[in-house]
Amino acid sequence: MTSVAFKPFTGLRRSSVLPCPNPNPNPTTITTLSKPLVKFHVSAARTSPKLSNRNLRVAVIGGGPAGGAAAETLAKGGIETFLIERKLDNCKPCGGAIPLCMVGEFDLPLDIIDRRVTKMKMISPSNIAVDIGQTLKPHEYIGMVRREVLDAYLRDRAKDNGANVINGLFLKMDMPKTWDDPFVLHYTEYDGKQGAVGSKSTLEVDAVIGADGANSRVAKAINAGDYDYAIAFQERIKIPNDKMVYYESLAEMYVGDDVSPDFYGWVFPKCDHVAVGTGTVTHKSDIKKFQLATRNRAKDKILGGKIIRVEAHPIPEHPRPRRLSGRVALVGDAAGYVTKCSGEGIYFAAKSGRMCAEAIVEGSQNGKKMVDEGDLRKYLEKWDKTYWPTYKVLDVLQKVFYRSNPAREAFVEMCADEYVQKMTFDSYLYKTVAPGNPLEDLKLAVNTIGSLVRANALRKEMERLNISKCEMATTSAATFSIGSTVSFRSRGSPLLQTKPSAVRLASRNSLASFSGLKAGTSVNCDSESSFLGKESSAALRGSLALKAQKPNQRSYYGLQLQASYKVAILGAAGGIGQPLALLVKMSPLVSALNLYDIANVKGVAADLSHCNTPSQVLDFTGPDELGNCLKGVNVVVIPAGVPRKPGMTRDDLFNINANIVKTLVEAAADNCPDAFIHIISNPVNSTVPIAAEVLKQKGVYDPKKLFGVTTLDVVRANTFVAQKKNLKLIDVDVPVIGGHAGITILPLLSKTKPSVSFTDEEVEELTARIQNAGTEVVEAKAGAGSATLSMAYAAARFVESSLRALDGDGDVYECSYVQSDLTDLPFFASRIKLGRKGIEALIPSDLQGLSEYEEKALEALKPELKASIEKGIAFVQKQPVTA
8 A cells, every 4th residue: 555654743834725713722843654655656557549639638526535636646646637616615514533643644734624522421321421532632623624724725735736626516427339439428517607608618538537436427437326315404503602722732522322323422522612513313204302412412512502504414424336447446435434323434435545546646657548447346346345343343343232222332332442542543543454362352351341241231231221111001909119339430311222132932832933044942142132233143153052052952943033024036047046935934044035027937936935044035027127137135046047958068058047147136236235145046056157257347356255156066976875875864965076067067975975985886876976967867857847946955955054154153064066175177066154244264174195097087077177177267358338
């Protein structure tokens, strides 16, 4: 990552900004960090053609921190830059906090910063206040800015460096017809005149950076997909001078169901006023009610204030499914770069704009060459590598601590810890992962658990109170008492009601629950509003299971798990799709089962909906409904295509099924890019590479989440070996590697568990039978079908394994055809470990110590498998995906 020296605050040049009637007194001198200045290295993409008689032309849509930073970097780098922004007096409702490192990194003048916050108060639902900031060094602070001031400064600086700033409203853009054609931007230009009607204008450029916020028109133009968003509501309140003294260097954060069910309320000091606001994702229609509650919580401190401005704006909750398409990239809020838990976005917006612009400058050799998607992709790779951990940690914190009032009480209590404050501020102020102290980390873990335990005790008392009230309502003779006292340093605030949570151990004689393809005694953990969130609930279920099961029994199968995942089966009316849908519906982890086919699937859905299992079944028919089928899905299974019939070769299958898979994967990329994708459609050796190429062209390829389902080879190997050697089938495990067709299927009989010996004749016989088992079924059905039932069984097993991994089971292994570096082939079937993010690890040990027969067979399969892979890749390259 390109870095710059952290410049001293003393002597920074200042610029003309809006005057602040109450400037910061006694500015503090900041010392220079010792990091050396790293020079910006420029290297051009070798395949990009040189531009003749002009420099590269790039348009930045949006003039916030992301747009301003991007435009400045482009202009400095020799790019002909156009910045289009309609609201040049932009006042996005924003807390306005920036980290200390941003001041030096972006060379911001001191008079942009209205207030230097050195103290914060975290205020719990019961109004317990914890002071934060005791670990800050004398020169450290959080800067408070007004967006209209900061944004104007960054735009003006871009203009000073050569960017063309256009006062205009971006409308749409015409996409290039060939790879090097220009984008034609359509916008309404206002010439800086207030109230003017404006004139329609167009602009041709080579690349576009979308920095136009959560409602980005650039994102819509490239079908970047939707995301959850929060509504931020903020009032600027001018309070009396004596009240303003209290907020001179202090910010407040309020948590509780009253101010927000999933975020927090704030009072942040600005120039001569305070910004009072809140936000929510789950209850947008109640935002004004939450805002009133925030004002009421702070009423004594803002008494006599006058509202001078009201602002509201959508704030993204997570990155968009697609942030890049060709020569168009998204940055800032348009890309979804706002952190959970803290809601911070200014620094990340400016940083992403700069990083994207740097990638364009580097790829174009300072504007001398055309850029392509590969140049812009370097920005995404660098961004994700640098900041993904930050977003993930804050996401988890929000899920754990913002879900109920008891959890928020625990959160505030935890914030009182000096070590927590130090780690938090060090990470926030300098945007680096602060190194921890192992002993302090251990103490923190113990204290956190203690806080959560106390919060859980409080929650149980609240549940008792709720239950007792229900009992009192049904009997006039009922009496009520609380058997124990909860001490949580409360100041007498009434306890708020929550939905009850319950853990139920099922009777040994109860109906065994289906957990995938096995049944087990059930342990039910219903936690509708548990403050622990899904991750911690999963851990709780695991803990209960260990106690409920026999020691030699895998704990996960003893759980009656909470259905919470959506599965889509594409090709659900087919011979594999129908039995697969039935088996998947039996999974306790599935909350919704979406069935799609080009033929009518209403009958299949109606039939399955009569099964008394928890999941809801929905049907979708035809291309027009494919997108709706895939929205919000966690696992996509693709058995669509024609089966292999007698006399049909794999090439025949390829010619028919390749287009089907390509079309379906394109839709998945557009509507559920983060989903696990299971490819069943044959020939899998080619269709998986086809899917990978489609996802790459769509800009959403994650090799950890694309699987070729070869489980049937394992199922057959286990069955045939158990029959041959008279073993208990449940004990047999034979890994199968290579591919999923003919000789590319290689069962590793030498690795069979339990250990068993085979003669050379048995090895050859079993290997040949496993490789040709599909033909065995086709011939047995005399042309009336193929291996649909066994394939459905095997596919359901792999779906269940994926769902278990998504739900947190840490012991999930399957064989699958995936992108791999275990051999010199780009795709290869082997044993993998599955986790929440997909493939956690490839297991190389199966390929070590092979028998002589297996080593020769492995070398023999490689040319055929390689040819199949190349055939799939070539197919997509000849038929590019649709935009």
